[in-house]
Amino acid sequence: MRVLLIGPPGAGKGTQAARIAAHFDLAQIATGDLLRGEIAADTQLGRTAKGYVDRGDLVPDELVITLTKARVVKANREGGYILDGYPRTLAQAEAAHRWATARGVSFDLALLFEIGTDELLARLAGRARQEGRSDDTEQTIRHRLEVFQSQTYPLIDYYRQRGILVRTEAVGPVDAITERICAVLHWHKARALAAGADRPEWTFDPADE
Ligand code: ADP
Numbered sequence: 001m002r003v004l005l006i007g008p009p010g011a012g013k014g015t016q017a018a019r020i021a022a023h024f025d026l027a028q029i030a031t032g033d034l035l036r037g038e039i040a041a042d043t044q045l046g047r048t049a050k051g052y053v054d055r056g057d058l059v060p061d062e063l064v065i066t067l068t069k070a071r072v073v074k075a076n077r078e079g080g081y082i083l084d085g086y087p088r089t090l091a092q093a094e095a096a097h098r099w100a101t102a103r104g105v106s107f108d109l110a111l112l113f114e115i116g117t118d119e120l121l122a123r124l125a126g127r128a129r130q131e132g133r134s135d136d137t138e139q140t141i142r143h144r145l146e147v148f149q150s151q152t153y154p155l156i157d158y159y160r161q162r163g164i165l166v167r168t169e170a171v172g173p174v175d176a177i178t179e180r181i182c183a184v185l186h187w188h189k190a191r192a193l194a195a196g197a198d199r200p201e202w203t204f205d206p207a208d209e
Pocket of ligand 1: 060
């Protein structure tokens with residue numbers, strides 16, 4: 001199963017991604033975590049990305065695409081993935097679309113986390129106190145919400161037009177949200193199986209190694 005999560009910062013994508021990945025035995029690929037790993041390891045990519053992350057801006061598409069592609073291709077080969085934080089721009093979505101179509105596959109579901117701004121701001125302020133993330137200051141949080149509206153929001157229409165957008169209410173107890181999402185994914189899996197879609201879809205391509 002190939003699932004991507006779309007939602008503003010603070011919507012709980014990371015928490016739910018970990019739970020869903022464990023439940024369905026999928027790889028969890030979180031671009032924010034990958035970028036923070038590169039920054040902590042002080043790699044060249046990390047040094048370039050750091051300023052963007054700290055300001056709450058999106059890291060340039062080419063960097064994120066480079067960072068993500070090999071992981072997505074590998075996870076695709078190994079049974080599927082939950083993408084948390086990718087794609088966040090139309091250019092990234094197009095890149096992902098190209099990787100997938102080159103392998104005769106496509107995303108199964110784009111799961112949209114719906115949540116109001118007041119709830120988000122409250123959650124992010126709480127996370128800032130607990131985790132001390134450098135991009136969780138109030139000013140940066142507001143900026144990240146604006147970036148979501150301007151750059152990521154168009155993906156909703158993009159995936160709606162492809163017929164794979166599913167909305168989920170991201171408010172309420174964490175367990176209840178997980179249950180709702182798992183139900184959606186089980187339903188999708190059953191439907192795909194009934195349609196005979198669960199055949200091995202990917203052939204090994206040495207160019208990916
Ligand atoms: P949040 O969803 O709370 O903003 P993330 O950990 O997903 O947190 O992302 C943190 C930061 O990492 C973003 O503000 C951005 O700078 C960078 N980032 C993560 N994913 C992407 C992406 N797909 N494209 C560009 N930048 C990204």
